[in-house]
Amino acid sequence: MxxxxxxxxxxxxxxxxxxxxxxxxxxxxxxxxxxxxxxxxxxxxxxxxxxxxxxxxxxxxxxxxxxxxxxxxxxxxxxxxxxxxxxxxxxxxxxxxxxxxxxxxxxxxxxxxxxxxxxxxxxxxxxxxxxxxxxxxxxxxxxxxxxxxxxxxxxxxxxxxxxxxxxxxxxxxxxxxxxxxxxxxxxxxxxxxxxxxxxxxxxxxxxxxxxxxxxxxxxxxxxxxxxxxxxxxxxxxxxxxxxxxxxxxxxxxxxxxxxxxxxxxxxxxxxxxxxxxxxxxxxxxxxxxxxRLARASLPAISLLLLLAAQGQARAAGDNSMPGDARQGARLIVETGCGACHVIPGITGATGLVGPPLKQIGRRVFLAGLLRNSPENMVTWLRDPQAIVPGNAMPRLGLSEAQARDIAAYLATLR
Structure with missing residues (x-):
């Protein structure tokens, strides 16, 4: 260029x-x-x-x-x-x-x-x-x-x-x-x-x-x-x-x-x-x-049901997750999430590729499939292609701790 x-x-x-x-x-x-x-x-x-x-x-x-x-x-x-x-x-x-x-x-x-x-x-x-x-x-x-x-x-x-x-x-x-x-x-x-x-x-x-x-x-x-x-x-x-x-x-x-x-x-x-x-x-x-996505999603049904059951079990107990929301905001900027999403509180996050993340902490489902729980959010952030193959969100290479920090920040968006 x-x-x-x-x-x-x-x-x-x-x-x-x-x-x-x-x-x-x-x-x-x-x-x-x-x-x-x-x-x-x-x-x-x-x-x-x-x-x-x-x-x-x-x-x-x-x-x-x-x-x-x-x-x-x-x-x-x-x-x-x-x-x-x-x-x-x-x-x-x-x-x-x-x-x-x-x-x-x-x-x-x-x-x-x-x-x-x-x-x-x-x-x-x-x-x-x-x-x-x-x-x-x-x-x-x-x-x-x-x-x-x-x-x-x-x-x-x-x-x-x-x-x-x-x-x-x-x-x-x-x-x-x-x-x-x-x-x-x-x-x-x-x-x-x-x-x-x-x-x-x-x-x-x-x-x-x-x-x-x-x-x-x-x-x-x-x-x-x-x-x-x-x-x-x-x-x-x-x-x-x-x-x-x-x-x-x-x-x-x-x-x-x-x-x-x-x-x-x-x-x-x-x-x-x-x-x-x-x-x-x-x-x-x-x-x-x-x-192709519909055909590829059939083998993932059992995995989705298992994740949903785990999410419901955790929701019945403690729905909180350890994570640093301020560190998560910094990671969101560094990974360039704002190029694809509108994210409240993140400077320059005005992307229109993916859905806006306003009030994502109050949503019932993630990607229309997973129940919105902290563990499911971490699973989605670390490997979205395993959940919905072929979707627009790439693998970001996040560690477990990084994904938890980002999930902690997104949980504050209510």
């Missing part, structure tokens, strides 16, 4: 002095000449924050191949963003309507999903440091983020994405963006931001609020809605957009508009189709994993 980040930062930094010359050579406007170096500088800063957040997550949760894939997706997304908004691309988009539509699709269907898959917002936020994150928490940003992961947030992201996409492809708003540079910046920024929110939901892990089937419908309906502008462009008998009515590069205005519609239909449709296939494959893989 360090080598990847260094190469990325050097590449983006090298574009800063070359950007004005590139803009002049391409015939770009004075606004573009000043805006592109600023965009490169902003991407430079975001890449630095992302690298810092990535390193912090690595220290907290350990290295995993998926993390490197996310970093590569983030770097690719930033590269596509810079290429789509480079002065040469902007100059061609001002002349050809089809080039302008290709520019929009690069932002919405390539850069945005790559950045969302790379979890750009989360990791760049982790790179800000404790003080800014603490201020954001006091301002309620964490509560907003959790709300956005549910069904209301998913619906809001869907309507924002489809609404913003449709609005900026109406002839009126599109013409306004060409006549005003600030509106042009707003157009691209709103398309990218709404697309990032949409793809962050579509590419997230399935949850109770939005499972595999719901995500298929989520992406499929957006594909249908976003195809309407392209269909109208192809079927229209005359150009809709006055700024491109004369055409360019050997194309008439009608031909340029029809080419733009084909670009929106075919490459754009393939991106949506690819995303739906990816979700469908993940659905099949999840179903196969559940089937």
């Amino acid at each position: 360090r080598r990847l980040t260094t190469l990325w930062l050097l590449a983006t930094a090298s574009l800063l002095p070359a950007a004005p010359a590139l803009a002049h050579d391409s015939g770009a406007t004075p606004e573009t000449i000043g805006a592109f170096p600023a965009l490169v500088g902003l991407s430079f800063m975001i890449a630095g924050l992302y690298a810092t957040g990535w390193a912090r997550r690595r220290r907290a949760a350990g290295t995993a191949p998926g993390h490197r894939t996310q970093a590569a997706a983030f770097a690719s997304g930033l590269a596509v963003l810079l290429a789509a908004l480079a002065p040469a691309a902007d100059e061609m988009a001002d002349t050809l309507f089809s080039a302008h539509m290709a520019q929009h699709l690069a932002l919405v269907l390539i850069a945005a999903p790559l950045l969302a898959f790379g979890r750009a917002g989360l990791l760049a936020g982790m790179g800000l440091g404790r003080a800014p994150r603490r201020i954001a928490g006091r301002l309620g940003f964490e509560r907003v983020r959790r709300t956005c992961h549910g069904m209301p947030g998913a619906l809001l992201a869907w309507f924002a994405f489809c609404g913003v996409f449709a609005f900026w492809h109406l002839p009126g708003p599109y013409g306004w963006s060409l006549r005003s540079f600030p509106l042009h910046v707003l157009e691209h920024a709103s398309l990218l931001a709404s697309a990032y929110a949409f793809w962050a939901v579509a590419l997230a892990r399935p949850s109770a609020a939005l499972g595999h089937g719901a995500r298929l419908a989520y992406v499929g309906t957006a594909a249908v809605v976003s195809s309407f502008p392209g269909a109208l462009m192809i079927l229209a008998p005359r150009p809709f957009y006055a700024a491109h009515a004369q055409g360019g590069w050997g194309l008439t205005g009608a031909e340029d508009q029809q080419l733009a519609g084909l670009v929106m239909w075919i490459p754009g449709g393939l991106v949506y189709l690819g995303a739906m296939c990816w979700i469908l494959l993940a659905w099949f893989a999840e179903a196969e994993r559940r089937a």
